Amino acid sequence: MTEREYNECVNNYSDNVYRFILKNLRHEEDSRDVVQTTFEKMWIHREEIDATKCKSYLFTVAYRQMIDHIRKIKRIQLKDEFNEGMKVQYKPANNLKKILDEALARLGETQRTLVLLKDYEGYSYEEIGQITSLSESQVKVYLHRARVQLKEYLVKIENVI
Amino acid sequence: MIINRHNYEEFFILYWDNELTADEKKQVEVFVQENKDLQEEFRLFGETRFAPEANILFKEKELLLSNKNSLINFSNYPEHLLSYIDDELTKIERTEVEKFVGKHPAVQQELALLLKTKLQPETEIVFPDKSVLYRKEEKVRIIALYWRRLAVAAIILLMAGLVTFRIINNTKKDGQPEIANVVPPKENKADENNPVQVLANQDSKQQEQKKAEDKKIKKSQFEKRAIENPVVALTELNKNNLPEQKKTSNESLIASTTTNTQPDETVNPEFKKANNDAIAIAEPDKKNNLFDNSTVTIPASPSFTNYTPVESGKENESKGGLKGFLRKATRVFEHRTNIKTTTDDNKLLVGVFAVSLK
Numbered sequence: 277m278t279e280r281e282y283n284e285c286v287n288n289y290s291d292n293v294y295r296f297i298l299k300n301l302r303h304e305e306d307s308r309d310v311v312q313t314t315f316e317k318m319w320i321h322r323e324e325i326d327a328t329k330c331k332s333y334l335f336t337v338a339y340r341q342m343i344d345h346i347r348k349i350k351r352i353q354l355k356d357e358f359n360e361g362m363k364v365q366y367k368p369a370n371n372l373k374k375i376l377d378e379a380l381a382r383l384g385e386t387q388r389t390l391v392l393l394k395d396y397e398g399y400s401y402e403e404i405g406q407i408t409s410l411s412e413s414q415v416k417v418y419l420h421r422a423r424v425q426l427k428e429y430l431v432k433i434e435n436v437i
Numbered sequence: 438m439i440i441n442r443h444n445y446e447e448f449f450i451l452y453w454d455n456e457l458t459a460d461e462k463k464q465v466e467v468f469v470q471e472n473k474d475l476q477e478e479f480r481l482f483g484e485t486r487f488a489p490e491a492n493i494l495f496k497e498k499e500l501l502l503s504n505k506n507s508l509i510n511f512s513n514y515p516e517h518l519l520s521y522i523d524d525e526l527t528k529i530e531r532t533e534v535e536k537f538v539g540k541h542p543a544v545q546q547e548l549a550l551l552l553k554t555k556l557q558p559e560t561e562i563v564f565p566d567k568s569v570l571y572r573k574e575e576k577v578r579i580i581a582l583y584w585r586r587l588a589v590a591a592i593i594l595l596m597a598g599l600v601t602f603r604i605i606n607n608t609k610k611d612g613q614p615e616i617a618n619v620v621p622p623k624e625n626k627a628d629e630n631n632p633v634q635v636l637a638n639q640d641s642k643q644q645e646q647k648k649a650e651d652k653k654i655k656k657s658q659f660e661k662r663a664i665e666n667p668v669v670a671l672t673e674l675n676k677n678n679l680p681e682q683k684k685t686s687n688e689s690l691i692a693s694t695t696t697n698t699q700p701d702e703t704v705n706p707e708f709k710k711a712n713n714d715a716i717a718i719a720e721p722d723k724k725n726n727l728f729d730n731s732t733v734t735i736p737a738s739p740s741f742t743n744y745t746p747v748e749s750g751k752e753n754e755s756k757g758g759l760k761g762f763l764r765k766a767t768r769v770f771e772h773r774t775n776i777k778t779t780t781d782d783n784k785l786l787v788g789v790f791a792v793s794l795k
Contacts, residue, residue, distance in 0.1 A: 279572060279573060279574045280571055280639065283571050283572070284569055286567055286570045287567070287761055290564045290567055290570055291562070291563045291564050293564075294508075294562065294563070294564035295558065295559065295562045308564070308565070310569070310737075311564060312569060312570065315570045320571045361608070367743075372553065373557075376553075376554070376556060380553075380556070383735075391556060392556070394523060395556035395558070395560045396556065400525065401523070401525060415623075416520075416525075419519070419523065420519045422771060423519055423551060423554050426554035426694060427550050427551055427553075427554050430550065430554065431550065
């Protein structure tokens with residue numbers, strides 16, 4: 277990968293990676309740090325990376341960085357998770373989007389990642405499996421469970437409303 | 438079991454449910470006849486029975502029918518619906534699911550709900566300050582320095598320079614008759630009978646005498662300059678590391694002035710008194726009429742006329758060069774100042790103030 281190809285990757289995929297991490301971590305500064313670290317790693321290993329596969333490389337590294345970050349926060353964090361510092365930064369204006377956002381936050385880390393990779397980036401089960409180090413069948417099962425949970429939350433909210 | 442007024446209700450229910458034998462039914466009928474107050478109750482139990490309604494029919498019998506040839510059915514349709522949402526089905530599978538969904542509205546409602554759970558990318562979320570992510574390679578030009586080749590080339594150039602320098606020096610030495618000065622004493626003894634060699638010896642002797650005379654002249658000239666320009670003399674003498682020569686030069690000067698019978702018209706008579714005084718030469722002599730109402734033409738520069746004398750050890754090497762230089766210098770000086778600085782005997786006068794009366 278040349279310097280020009282690297283900068284093209286920055287233009288093309290930095291927003292996508294940032295969006296993916298932000299929806300997972302729900303913290304703007306931490307998400308930015310993860311994205312910067314991801315691109316820095318790609319720059320260091322640019323000679324080993326094929327320019328056509330830079331997107332999958334970015335998401336793979338970003339996912340691992342995110343998991344490491346979450347584990348580190350869990351070790352450090354002593355307070356209850358539901359504190360003011362963990363407020364959602366981006367609140368969708370649409371009601372359905374807001375409900376979905378809340379439903380997404382209720383999912384587990386892996387399920388949330390799979391849903392975002394599937395809906396935001398359109399990756400296949402196989403590709404998602406490569407990024408998250410899961411088998412294709414595992415991805416399918418986790419993803420279906422996540423969908424069912426999201427649907428049940430929607431039905432529940434609709435019933436309440 | 439005998440029917441009595443304490444257990445008759447159970448027998449009445451069993452009677453109307455057709456759960457009793459014929460004999461037990463006759464016993465119930467006899468009991469009802471004997472207890473007429475219980476006949477109304479017996480009749481009401483009989484009216485609580487329901488008859489099936491023929492108008493109620495199950496219309497979707499096909500859903501209950503098992504079909505092993507179809508891809509999708511009620512046992513596996515959720516998985517197919519989810520795969521349909523994820524775009525993971527082939528074209529054939531997609532058409533099958535769409536057909537199935539079209540046939541069953543319940544399934545269609547379920548599919549619509551699942552489609553709502555599909556997230557849409559929020560494109561308004563962008564990474565701020567992308568300039569932090571951009572990188573630029575530092576292009577380092579690698580200049581190959583072949584050190585060995587450079588070293589070899591430098592050595593070759595140095596050797597060539599040394600060789601040429603030695604050649605030049607050797608050519609200069611070959612032009613000087615030093616060898617003739619050394620060889621003649623031996624040759625004279627060995628070859629006295631050879632007339633050619635005798636002549637050569639005589640020539641060499643004459644050359645030696647000339648050399649000696651030249652040496653003396655140079656020495657006298659040097660001593661004069663040393664007195665007249667003490668600064669230059671001091672510096673030169675210091676270079677030569679011969680401070681005692683200053684005194685000796687004064688003495689030799691006095692001796693030379695006394696032995697030199699050539700009249701020096703331009704020499705200031707007070708100059709002799711100031712031989713030992715280094716400052717005397719610098720002070721203008723007001724008593725000297727030469728300085729009254731006349732332009733003083735001082736030699737262009739003391740240092741110019743008081744040329745750095747060559748050491749005795751080097752006289753042989755620069756003998757011709759020094760004389761030639763002095764000749765040139767006097768010519769230039771005379772041409773510029775119109776002052777004659779040489780005597781009739783073609784001796785250079787040093788340290789003389791001359792005033793042009795023109």
